[in-house]
Amino acid sequence: MLFKNYDPLKKKQLSILDWKGNIVTPELDPKLSKEELLKMYKTMALGRVADIKALQYQRQGRMLTYPPNRGQEAAQVGAMAALEKQDWLVPAFRELNAMLYKGVKLEQIYLYWFGNEWGNHFDEDVRVLPVNVIIGSQVNHAAGIAYASKILKKNEVAVATIGDGGTSHGEFYEGLNFAAAFDAPLVVVIQNNQWAISTPRSKATKAETLAQKAVAFGIPGIQVDGNDILAMYVATKEAAEHARSGKGPVLIEAVTYRLGAHTTSDDPTIYRKDEEVKEWELKDPMIRFKKYLIDKGFWSEEEDVKLDEENNHYVGETFKKVEATGLAVLEDIFKYTYKEMTPQLLEQLAEYKKYLEEGGK
Ligand SMILES: Cc1ncc(C[n+]2csc(CCOP(=O)(O)OP(=O)(O)O)c2C)c(N)n1
Ligand SMILES: [Mg+2]
Numbered sequence: 529m530l531f532k533n534y535d536p537l538k539k540k541q542l543s544i545l546d547w548k549g550n551i552v553t554p555e556l557d558p559k560l561s562k563e564e565l566l567k568m569y570k571t572m573a574l575g576r577v578a579d580i581k582a583l584q585y586q587r588q589g590r591m592l593t594y595p596p597n598r599g600q601e602a603a604q605v606g607a608m609a610a611l612e613k614q615d616w617l618v619p620a621f622r623e624l625n626a627m628l629y630k631g632v633k634l635e636q637i638y639l640y641w642f643g644n645e646w647g648n649h650f651d652e653d654v655r656v657l658p659v660n661v662i663i664g665s666q667v668n669h670a671a672g673i674a675y676a677s678k679i680l681k682k683n684e685v686a687v688a689t690i691g692d693g694g695t696s697h698g699e700f701y702e703g704l705n706f707a708a709a710f711d712a713p714l715v716v717v718i719q720n721n722q723w724a725i726s727t728p729r730s731k732a733t734k735a736e737t738l739a740q741k742a743v744a745f746g747i748p749g750i751q752v753d754g755n756d757i758l759a760m761y762v763a764t765k766e767a768a769e770h771a772r773s774g775k776g777p778v779l780i781e782a783v784t785y786r787l788g789a790h791t792t793s794d795d796p797t798i799y800r801k802d803e804e805v806k807e808w809e810l811k812d813p814m815i816r817f818k819k820y821l822i823d824k825g826f827w828s829e830e831e832d833v834k835l836d837e838e839n840n841h842y843v844g845e846t847f848k849k850v851e852a853t854g855l856a857v858l859e860d861i862f863k864y865t866y867k868e869m870t871p872q873l874l875e876q877l878a879e880y881k882k883y884l885e886e887g888g889k
Contacts, residue, residue: 530556530766531748531778536739541751541783544758547811549819558762562826568609568629568757569821570835572601572814575625577839578634578846579788582641585847586792592643595622596788599755600719602813603782605629606760607687607717611768616686617656618670620663622719622786623689630656635846644856655684664697666690667716671703674712674771685713685768693724695741696732704777708745713771715764716779719754721786726799739781747777754782755813758820785811 534542546552560568579598585591597604604626608617617623617630624637631654640647640659648658660666670688677684694700695718707714718738722729735741742749748770752763760782767778785808789796796805821827862869862877869877 530763531750531770534750536737536742536749536751536781539737539751541753542759542763543753543756544762545756545816545820547755547816549816549823551820556758556762558758558765560761562824564609565821565824565826568605568761569817569827571605571629572625572757572817573832573835574634574839574842575601575605575628576814577836578628578638578843579624581840581843581847582638583788583792586641590847590851591638591641591792593792594641595791596786597622597624599785599787599808599812600721601625602757602760602817603717603719603754603784604689606757607689607764607780607782609757610761610764611685611687613655614682614684615655615768616670616673616684618666618673618686618688619656619659620666620689620691620694621659621661622691622721623659626689627656630654632656634843635849638847638850639853642850642855644850644853645860646853646856663694664690664699666694666699667703667714668699668706669703670716671707671712671714671777674707674714674777675710678710678712678774683772685715685771687715687717687764687768689717689719691724692718692720692722692729692738693727693732694718695738696724704745704747704779707777708747711774711776713774714777715767715771716777717764718779718781719784720781721784723786723790723796723800725790725794726796728800737781739779742779745777745779747779749779749781751781751783754784755811755816757813757817784813787812 534540544553544556551557579596582594586594608626608629617626632650636647650656666688670686673686720738737751739749739751750763752759763780767780770778862873
């Protein structure tokens with residue numbers, strides 16, 4: 529029903545909690561338990577602190593690079609909260625919050641951006657693929673997982689995240705078309721944060737919405753206020769159920785905003801106006817969610833201050849552990865690119881060892 533009511537060609541955006549924290553479509557409020565709501569909020573709060581501190585560490589020369597998440601917390605946590613434990617997240621690189629919710633430890637995420645690939649080595653029961661910077665690849669990988677899940681009757685839904693810019697890549701179309709043709713349980717969540725580095729959303733495609741691209745695949749598509757955690761939850765819940773029941777993929781466009789820079793190597797003041805950022809700061813997903821929780825009597829400003837202190841402490845301690853771990857042994861790059869080393873890699877490893885023996889660093 530949701531997908532019929534929010535047909536992407538009718539340009540209606542799903543919204544439950546408006547930017548002031550008021551419920552605008554009470555009939556759609558998922559009425560989640562206090563426990564579920566607080567788990568979501570606490571993940572976002574930790575993600576926000578970890579995001580801000582990652583930038584500081586990078587600026588202090590202590591972290592290699594980092595792609596900020598600030599502003600996109602609801603789009604990520606709302607979607608993940610709607611999944612089952614066995615479902616897969618196939619992330620790109622700006623998914624700190626989604627990864628945290630799915631059970632990846634902050635220490636691992638930090639270790640990766642610190643420059644140690646072992647940070648991508650998650651626990652067996654964590655259904656998250658490694659960070660993948662190759663734009664668009666997420667959709668094909670997730671389509672493959674979804675197809676395998678269908679053949680092996682595993683009841684696992686695969687969720688790929690991709691940016692607005694990523695929807696211009698071939699793999700977005702290939703993966704979605706494949707999954708649609710084979711009714712594979714795939715959900716693609718576009719994080720439309722309005723920018724692909726310095727390229728605005730308007731330059732990425734002539735289509736009025738990104739959700740309407742679903743029409744060409746013959747699947748449901750829905751545009752959602754991505755800063756509204758309840759709307760993201762409801763849309764993803766329905767999408768995952770649709771996919772799980774054998775009806776094929778769903779495309780979700782989360783309309784959100786990257787409040788920070790693209791990465792720590794980017795200066796957004798060169799290509800976007802301050803007023804635009806200020807306007808989106810008012811629509812911050814955390815402000816409205818906090819108000820919703822306080823209105824419900826589930827949370828208070830005092831608890832919020834305490835949580836912030838705890839998070840700051842935890843994040844600081846976590847980063848200390850990461851620094852103590854340090855960088856990976858370079859040999860691992862040769863050893864684990866494939867299951868077994870190819871003759872070329874063996875040769876390169878021997879060359880590297882010789883270089884070390886001769887005093888190279
Ligand atoms: C295949 C490929 N081409 C180019 C790049 C370089 N690149 C990194 S991020 C990015 C922009 C991505 O924009 P978007 O898809 O909107 O995601 P966002 O960064 O906004 O989260 C580009 C072009 C890449 N990583 N992979
Ligand atoms: Mg983008």
